[in-house]
Amino acid sequence: MRIGILKETHFEEKRIALTPAGVKLLVDHGHQVFVEKDAGLQSRFTNEEFEEVGAKIVYSVDEAINRSELVLKVAPFTEEEALKLNPEQIVFSFLHLFMRRKILEIFLEKKVTSIGFELVEDSDGNLPILSVMSEIAGQMSIQIAARYLEKNLDVSRGMLLGGIPGVAPAAIVILGAGTVGTNAARTALGVGAQVIVLDKDLNKLKKIEDLLGKSITTVVLNPYTIERAVKFADVLIGAVLIKGEKTPHIVTEAMVKSMKPGSVIIDVSIDQGGCVETSHPTTISNPVYVQHNVIHYCVPNIPALVSRTASYGLNNAIIDYVLQIAESGIEDALKLNNGLSRGVCTFDGNCTNQTLAELFDIEFKKLFFFSNN
Numbered sequence: 001m002r003i004g005i006l007k008e009t010h011f012e013e014k015r016i017a018l019t020p021a022g023v024k025l026l027v028d029h030g031h032q033v034f035v036e037k038d039a040g041l042q043s044r045f046t047n048e049e050f051e052e053v054g055a056k057i058v059y060s061v062d063e064a065i066n067r068s069e070l071v072l073k074v075a076p077f078t079e080e081e082a083l084k085l086n087p088e089q090i091v092f093s094f095l096h097l098f099m100r101r102k103i104l105e106i107f108l109e110k111k112v113t114s115i116g117f118e119l120v121e122d123s124d125g126n127l128p129i130l131s132v133m134s135e136i137a138g139q140m141s142i143q144i145a146a147r148y149l150e151k152n153l154d155v156s157r158g159m160l161l162g163g164i165p166g167v168a169p170a171a172i173v174i175l176g177a178g179t180v181g182t183n184a185a186r187t188a189l190g191v192g193a194q195v196i197v198l199d200k201d202l203n204k205l206k207k208i209e210d211l212l213g214k215s216i217t218t219v220v221l222n223p224y225t226i227e228r229a230v231k232f233a234d235v236l237i238g239a240v241l242i243k244g245e246k247t248p249h250i251v252t253e254a255m256v257k258s259m260k261p262g263s264v265i266i267d268v269s270i271d272q273g274g275c276v277e278t279s280h281p282t283t284i285s286n287p288v289y290v291q292h293n294v295i296h297y298c299v300p301n302i303p304a305l306v307s308r309t310a311s312y313g314l315n316n317a318i319i320d321y322v323l324q325i326a327e328s329g330i331e332d333a334l335k336l337n338n339g340l341s342r343g344v345c346t347f348d349g350n351c352t353n354q355t356l357a358e359l360f361d362i363e364f365k366k367l368f369f370f371s372n373n
Contacts (some may be wrong), residue, residue: 001031001032001070001326001327001329002030002031002032002034002068002069002070003026003032003034003035003067003069003070003071003072003326004031004033004034004035004036004058004064004065004067004068004070004071004072005017005018005023005034005035005037005055005062005064006036006039006064006065006071006073006074006081007037007039007061007063008039008042008074009035009071009078010075010076011122012032012077012286012301013074013075013301013302013304014042014043014304014305014307015042015043015074015075015301015307015310015311015314016039016042016043016045016074016235016305016311017068017072017074017092017185017239017305017306017311017314017318018033018072018314018315018318018319018322019043019312019352020040020045020049020050020052020053020310021053021260022315022318022319023035023050023054023055023321024054025055025319025323026319026323026326028052028054029323029326031326032056032214033054033055033056033340034055034056034057034058034063034064034067035047035050035055035057035058036048036057036058036059036061036063036064036112037058038316039056039058040311042272042307043308043310044308045306045308046198047310050087052179052230060086061081061140062066062085063087065084065085065086066086067089068087068089069090070089070090070091070092070196070322070325070326070330070344071085071090071091071092072090072092072318072322073090073093073094073208074094075090075094076092076094076095076096076100076101076103076175077093077100077160078101078103079103079106079133080279080300082103082106082107083106084294085106085110085112086106086110086304087110087111087112088110088111088112088113088348089110089112089113089151090113090114090115090325090330091112091113091115092115092117092318092321093116093347094116094117094118094119094271094350095114095115095116095117095118095119096114096116096271096272097114097121097353097356098245098246098272098356098359099246099272099273100353101360102158102344104281104345104351104360106192106354107345108160108348108349108351108362108363109349110284111346111348112346112363113330113344113346113347114306114344114345114346114349115344115345116341116343116345117130117314117317117318117343118130118243119127119295119342119344119345119353120339120340120341120342120343121338121339121342121343122293122339123339124188125317127243128317128372129314129318129321129342130179130319131179131317132310132313132316133303133310133313133314133315134178134179134180134241135183135313136303136306136309136310136313137183137186137268137303138179138180138182138184138185138186138239138268139179139183139186139300140170140185140302140303140305140306141180141184141186141187141239141266141268141302142161142187142188142191142193143187143267143318144229144297144302145161145170145172145237145264145266146161146165146191146372147186148264148288148295148297149161149170149234149235149264151306153290153293153295154307155261155262155273155290155293155295156210156262156295157234157239157260157261157262158210158262158264159234160255161192161193162193163193166201169192169193169194170192170193170194170234170235171193171194171196171232171233171234171235171280172184172185172188172193172196172233172234172237173193173196173198173229173230173232173233173236173237174188174196174198174233174239174241174276175198175199175221175226175236175237175238175239175240175250175251176196176197176198176199176206176239176241176269177197177198177199177201177204177205177207177218177239177240177269177276178199178209178239178241178338179339180200180237180239180241180268181208181237182208182211182212184237184239184268185197185212185216186211186212187211189215189216189296193235194217195215195216195217196216196217196218196219196229196232197216197217197218197219198218198219198220198221198229198235198301199218199220199221199226199228200220200221200222202220205218206218206248206284207247207366221250223250226255227252227255227258228252228366229246230251230255230256230258230259230277230359230361231258231259231261233259233260234257234260234263234264235263235264235265235266236251236263236264236265236266236267236268236273236275236276237265237268238266238267238270238275238279239266239268240268240269240275241269241272245271245272245355246272247269247272247273247275248275248363249272249274249275249277250275250276250363251265251275251276251278252292253276253277253278253292255279256276256277256291256292256294257292258294259294261293261294262292262293262294262295264294264295264297265278265279265294265295265296265297265298265339266297266298267296267297267298268302270298270299270300271300271301274298276296278291278292278296279296279298280298280304281298281299282296282297282298283299283301284299284301284305287299293314294298301309303324303349309367310371321333321337321340324336324337324340325340326355334347334367334368335368338366341365341367341368344367347367350363350365350366351363351364351365352364352366352367
């Protein structure tokens with residue numbers, strides 16, 4: 001199979017979908033890989049490294065797309081990129097199509113098979129590709145919190161996360177006990193912060209408490225407990241995920257107004273719409289804004305800050321799926337791998353994701369007539 005890897009341009013994206021190690025595996029299995037020139041530079045992978053393992057460097061996005069059957073990238077497709085796709089191509093990337101109706105329409109018109117990293121499941125129903133990025137975002141959220149609690153903005157509180165003897169540590173409130181929340185909590189405990197985790201799911205709260213011990217406080221999430229917790233927080237981390245859907249605003253503007261002056265909100269859910277009413281997407285080069293005396297950090301692609309680590313992690317998470325598609329062809333790969341098929345949003349001109357179909361009031365069609373997808 002001919003596989004193209006695009007250079008990222010969206011939202012200051014710095015990751016790349018496959019590392020030279022992943023490319024080598026594909027080439028060793030007899031597949032052709034086309035890497036857009038300089039696609040790996042921001043993750044410190046040179047063109048020469050890709051050439052050494054058998055990739056062909058191409059000099060434009062058009063060439064990378066036109067020479068490929070399967071197109072890989074990290075960030076969701078822009079409208080310009082989507083319009084360059086050829087009929088019946090396969091794309092594999094983060095998609096977040098519930099926020100991108102126009103892209104969905106282009107995929108349907110071109111009969112593109114689109115597979116979202118964020119929707120692919122393993123045999124246990126987990127999200128193995130998304131989880132890797134969530135682990136990074138969870139850890140990074142605490143580093144970011146430490147930076148903005150420091151007195152680097154006029155409104156900043158000037159606090160040390162872990163405190164010192166005789167001085168209380170910062171209070172970190174985490175909404176969501178999934179992968180982001182668990183990694184944020186673990187990292188925050190490691191620097192000595194006070195950690196409170198809220199989630200609706202008692203099993204998740206039990207799991208995180210079993211993992212991290214009684215040093216954290218766990219609370220059942222509801223409007224009353226959120227309202228109380230945000231008033232107490234020096235740092236509020238939004239780590240709410242509803243698979244394949246827009247994240248609801250569970251923190252209202254009134255709640256934000258009640259927070260301590262100079263406190264920090266890190267809305268990790270912003271790539272799916274954000275869980276805080278006052279959140280809106282920011283960028284790596286301009287990551288924060290202040291509203292109601294509260295610092296908001298709402299970068300959708302936090303793992304791009306550690307692009308080399310993130311690219312290695314992404315490569316490890318997707319390479320088996322890419323190889324299966326390349327070896328078996330797209331139809332057989334989807335029939336053989338139910339978890340991969342759950343990531344398909346469009347196929348042969350049909351919307352195969354029921355949530356998307358209902359959201360945009362378009363016809364839903366199961367991926368295969370014998371499938372549960």
